[in-house]
Amino acid sequence: MDVGTPIDLEKMRSIGVIGKRSGDTVTQVYDGIGRPIGKDVTDELGNTVHVRDERQDVTIQASTVNVKVVQ
Amino acid sequence: MAWTVSGLYVANWIDIVDNTQLAIDLTLTTYKIALQNNTATPNFSTDVTWNSTNEVSGTGWASGGPTLATAAAGGTSTAPTVTESPTGSLMYDMADISVATTTLTNARAARIYADPLAGKNLIVGINFGADYSTVAGTFAIVWAATGVFAIDLTP
Numbered sequence: 001m002d003v004g005t006p007i008d009l010e011k012m013r014s015i016g017v018i019g020k021r022s023g024d025t026v027t028q029v030y031d032g033i034g035r036p037i038g039k040d041v042t043d044e045l046g047n048t049v050h051v052r053d054e055r056q057d058v059t060i061q062a063s064t065v066n067v068k069v070v071q
Numbered sequence: 072m073a074w075t076v077s078g079l080y081v082a083n084w085i086d087i088v089d090n091t092q093l094a095i096d097l098t099l100t101t102y103k104i105a106l107q108n109n110t111a112t113p114n115f116s117t118d119v120t121w122n123s124t125n126e127v128s129g130t131g132w133a134s135g136g137p138t139l140a141t142a143a144a145g146g147t148s149t150a151p152t153v154t155e156s157p158t159g160s161l162m163y164d165m166a167d168i169s170v171a172t173t174t175l176t177n178a179r180a181a182r183i184y185a186d187p188l189a190g191k192n193l194i195v196g197i198n199f200g201a202d203y204s205t206v207a208g209t210f211a212i213v214w215a216a217t218g219v220f221a222i223d224l225t226p
Contacts, residue, residue: 045200057208065220
């Protein structure tokens with residue numbers, strides 16, 4: 001199946017259409033009675049896309065911008 | 072063109088400490104945080120002013136971005152602080168960004184800027200490392216324990 005160019009794949013991934021890429025951690029999410037309600041996809045950067053039926057959340061783990069005074 | 076690194080905007084930081092005396096107060100919650108896509112290429116040496124070129128905005132995240140007064144969970148303030156942490160370092164920190172019910176496409180980076188100033192002076196740019204999108208969901212940025220940025224003044 002032709003799934004498109006790498007850019008197409010990245011776009012599809014960014015909106016949660018495809019679930020996993022090498023390095024991603026996919027965690028299925030269930031409600032209180034065990035029904036699947038979506039998945040959390042955490043990439044190699046540690047950032048997570050939370051995919052649910054009608055919504056998608058994003059959590060960025062920002063690294064500190066470290067600045068050093070030049071000697 | 073692309074975001075490849077995070078950084079502080081040098082020209083503005085020079086203007087803070089030289090006789091320009093750019094009136095930056097990092098504790099102000101009237102400053103804003105805006106998003107950009109990866110078509111943008113920041114130049115931390117020459118970029119001075121926020122503008123909407125290559126901006127990512129949408130439902131729940133207006134052009135220009137939310138103020139830091141409303142960008143934390145529940146529309147509350149991020150309460151930015153400037154402190155010494157660790158010893159010998161200046162740390163700029165704030166509560167995590169959490170804006171609900173947004174629909175945003177391919178956000179690659181965030182820029183914090185002094186919106187009340189006529190120059191809308193850029194303070195810091197944060198590269199996310201990849202493109203991220205929300206659909207009627209929360210866009211969150213969790214800051215590291217060591218702050219948004221830290222300047223080691225005693226290297």
